[in-house]
């Protein structure tokens with residue numbers, strides 16, 4: 620009897636530690652820890668998903684890296700607004716993630732190593748955006764990831780967050796990308812997109828920034 624209890628306890632401990640090990644190391648962090656409200660799904664011309672704020676229209680929710688990696692781009696895009704790209708190695712794949720329309724300039728720098736869940740900035744409504752939301756993209760790179768648009772977008776929900784679904788009230792396109800929310804492709808506007816790195820921005824005078832449409836913060 621005593622032996623049996625010990626054995627049962629051991630099994631229980633093992634099961635317990637295995638399951639907590641698994642969840643702690645699944646590796647994927649939802650990019651907006653405070654809101655699971657998906658306002659626009661991936662597909663068609665939309666190369667990512669849109670996530671609304673904890674309170675609709677209110678900027679400031681933390682935006683975090685969905686996986687460990689290295690910051691590859693941080694700055695201002697005329698399309699994405701304040702934006703961060705992170706490069707990841709997931710299994711044998713080179714993956715890029717993008718976090719767009721941030722409220723203020725990113726809180727991470729190019730080359731910085733980040734963990735899954737490391738804060739990159741806060742949710743906002745900058746660039747070609749028509750309401751506070753995060754535009755989140757995941758892309759497969761052939762070879763090493765680059766910051767151009769040579770990578771191939773794919774649905775982050777199907778691949779990393781299978782339990783997450785678009786919100787029933789997602790018809791509110793005021794929490795989505797600019798133009799028509801249903802016909803928007805960041806890749807299509809890539810030719811026109813102008814990007815400034817934080818390094819470049821930090822050397823500009825406030826007049827130069829204003830002339831280029833870059834917010835002061």
Ligand SMILES: [Zn+2]
Pocket residue numbers: 659665667668669753754755795796
């Ligand atoms: Zn979007």
